[in-house]
Amino acid sequence: xxxxxxxxxxxxxxxxxxxxxxxxxxxxxxxxxxxxxxxxxxxxxxxxxxxxxxxxxxxxxxxxxxxxxxxxxxxxxxxxxxxxxxxxxxxxxxxxxxxxxxxxxxxxxxxxxxxxxxxxxxxxxxxxxxxxxxxxxxxxxxxxxxxxxxxxxxxxxxxxxxxxxxxxxxxxxxxxxxxxxxxxxxxxxxxxxxxxxxxxxxxxxxxxxxxxxxxxxxxxxxxxxxxxxxxxxx
Amino acid sequence: xxxxxxxxxxxxxxxxxxxxxxxxxxxxxxxxxxxxxxxxxxxxxxxxxxxxxxxxxxxxxxxxxxxxxxxxxxxxxxxxxxxxxxxxxxxxxxxxxxxxxxxxxxxxxxxxxxxxxxxxxxxxxxxxxxxxxxxxxxxxxxxxxxxxxxxxxxxxxxxxxxxxxxxxxxxxxxxxxxxxxxxxxxxxxxxxxxxxxxxxxxxxxxxxxxxxxxxxxxxxxxxxxxxxxxxxxx
Numbered sequence: 001x002x003x004x005x006x007x008x009x010x011x012x013x014x015x016x017x018x019x020x021x022x023x024x025x026x027x028x029x030x031x032x033x034x035x036x037x038x039x040x041x042x043x044x045x046x047x048x049x050x051x052x053x054x055x056x057x058x059x060x061x062x063x064x065x066x067x068x069x070x071x072x073x074x075x076x077x078x079x080x081x082x083x084x085x086x087x088x089x090x091x092x093x094x095x096x097x098x099x100x101x102x103x104x105x106x107x108x109x110x111x112x113x114x115x116x117x118x119x120x121x122x123x124x125x126x127x128x129x130x131x132x133x134x135x136x137x138x139x140x141x142x143x144x145x146x147x148x149x150x151x152x153x154x155x156x157x158x159x160x161x162x163x164x165x166x167x168x169x170x171x172x173x174x175x176x177x178x179x180x181x182x183x184x185x186x187x188x189x190x191x192x193x194x195x196x197x198x199x200x201x202x203x204x205x206x207x208x209x210x211x212x213x214x215x216x217x218x219x220x221x222x223x224x225x226x227x228x229x230x231x232x233x234x
Numbered sequence: 235x236x237x238x239x240x241x242x243x244x245x246x247x248x249x250x251x252x253x254x255x256x257x258x259x260x261x262x263x264x265x266x267x268x269x270x271x272x273x274x275x276x277x278x279x280x281x282x283x284x285x286x287x288x289x290x291x292x293x294x295x296x297x298x299x300x301x302x303x304x305x306x307x308x309x310x311x312x313x314x315x316x317x318x319x320x321x322x323x324x325x326x327x328x329x330x331x332x333x334x335x336x337x338x339x340x341x342x343x344x345x346x347x348x349x350x351x352x353x354x355x356x357x358x359x360x361x362x363x364x365x366x367x368x369x370x371x372x373x374x375x376x377x378x379x380x381x382x383x384x385x386x387x388x389x390x391x392x393x394x395x396x397x398x399x400x401x402x403x404x405x406x407x408x409x410x411x412x413x414x415x416x417x418x419x420x421x422x423x424x425x426x427x428x429x430x431x432x433x434x435x436x437x438x439x440x441x442x443x444x445x446x447x448x449x450x451x452x453x454x455x456x457x458x459x460x461x462x463x464x465x466x467x468x
Contacts (some may be wrong), residue, residue: 063332064331069330069333073326073330101299
């Protein structure tokens with residue numbers, strides 16, 4: 001049965017879910033959702049997810065929200081290679097450990113920086129609030145350090161859960177791409193992280209680059225600038 | 235085999251884990267950890283969890299962090315009643331859905347209010363920052379509304395995952411107790427939530443009250459006040 005995946009590719013967890021489905025070969029149909037066009041506020045969408053967030057899946061008559069819960073459900077239900085989400089209890093727990101950490105780790109920190117440094121000012125047509133940006137930057141940099149030193153053990157680990165790629169790596173990298181649209185490249189000055197992200201990207205391509213097309217476009221077009229507003233025109 | 239549970243009962247997810255182990259009958263030893271006494275910063279503890287957070291478990295030679303990952307691991311490994319974390323794939327996915335939402339939902343929101351309204355000012359010996367508290371309060375109240383209207387469907391559902399109690403309810407209630415120490419009772423003016431929390435507490439007692447002893451003590455002693463500082467002495 002083909003799973004419907006309702007996802008806005010501007011959202012990090014939504015991108016992660018689409019890449020996971022493509023890379024693991026899960027039969028699915030991506031239903032494009034545009035948050036900025038109000039797609040998540042419609043009556044029809046709100047019936048699927050009263051919290052009006054992406055992604056959502058429909059597997060027959062079963063509706064499920066929350067990307068991590070979805071990934072686990074699909075790993076149980078669909079025939080995919082074991083390394084994406086291992087069946088061995090301890091190996092699975094080690095993938096889960098990262099998936100649970102990332103909510104208030106990479107997810108919260110990279111998103112906060114992106115929002116305060118670029119998306120909110122861009123939407124409001126005003127310069128970024130320097131104090132908020134400085135705080136978000138500091139928190140994000142601590143978090144990126146933890147990815148390198150704790151989750152990748154200073155480069156000793158090829159992937160978050162060990163020698164093979166898993167959903168933890170997809171989630172991590174999709175989050176860490178987000179600040180690029182705010183002009184911050186997480187790879188710069190972090191060789192362990194850069195090597196890791198290149199490795200994950202190579203494993204997931206062509207899907208990784210394809211799903212990130214809109215992100216790359218915004219990164220290349222704006223790179224954190226807010227035309228006419230920031231940096232202040234001379 | 236007895237599982238070692240390293241937990242500071244001032245921490246919401248740590249309380250949830252201890253209550254889960256007790257209520258489900260998992261053979262465990264609670265190793266009390268005091269964050270304020272520096273217990274999580276020792277060399278020995280940092281070896282177990284480089285991120286220096288609670289809780290941590292040791293199951294033989296297997297070490298695991300992150301409360302939600304731990305709960306899932308224990309549910310797989312130990313013989314417990316199915317309702318705590320159902321084996322049926324769709325039922326399990328519905329428990330997971332809440333467990334994933336709560337990180338940036340009840341966990342983030344109730345903790346932010348508690349921190350800005352009481353713990354940070356109490357530690358710094360200064361009055362709460364009114365602007366931060368107002369923002370945290372607003373966000374928490376939106377979140378509590380979502381628990382009532384979305385997760386409990388306006389009172390149609392007895393428990394988050396349906397007719398039986400699960401780990402989702404333990405996690406939810408432990409988070410929602412935290413603001414009581416900052417003088418905010420989430421039950422007040424929310425009859426659906428109050429009924430729900432009473433039901434969960436009754437199901438989990440005597441463990442619920444026992445594990446919350448220190449929380450109740452701080453709630454009764456301070457109730458959000460900071461002696462000599464807030465409210466401002468006349």
